[in-house]
Amino acid sequence: MLPNLDPLLQTQLRLQIVTLLAGVDDAEFNWLLENTGATRGNLSVQINKLKDAGYVKVEKGFKNNYPLTTCQITSKGRKAFEEYVAAITKYINHQQK
Template identity: 40%
Template structure:
């Protein structure tokens, strides 16, 4: 593969996963059985609305499952990564590693 083709493969990255907030959500979910909305909100620094928007996109893509329940009388939202989400995240990691490996390196001293 030529350097141009290798760099062009950046455009083939899964855009649903590649967006930084969604990648963060998936990475957090990959390490747990399920995670509460408020935990992700606090750790990520995303607003409720922004987090909800990204969750909706991931859920529509089948990458996460959003569970609604109650803790006492208070609503509780938890998220869980799906098997398809784990597969997409793994595929993304491998693809990104290939893209990064194909980026030419040149030190400052060489230029």
């Protein structure tokens, strides 16, 4: 039986966010915006879902007087991503004999 996939990582945008964050130390809101192509509203919502799940840490500050949101993947988030990769790999490699 094919393995279950983490529901949180089944939407493109959340998977993009986690994938991107897995490759950097941290990322600003606008950097994620550019690299995902999402709208601000959608990005905000999905970051918060990942935050609520404990997959990302969010820090709020200021830069040049403007609000600045910085995101970082947590160890829980990294583990979830790695498990997702392991699971989806089984789909990719699945072949009946």
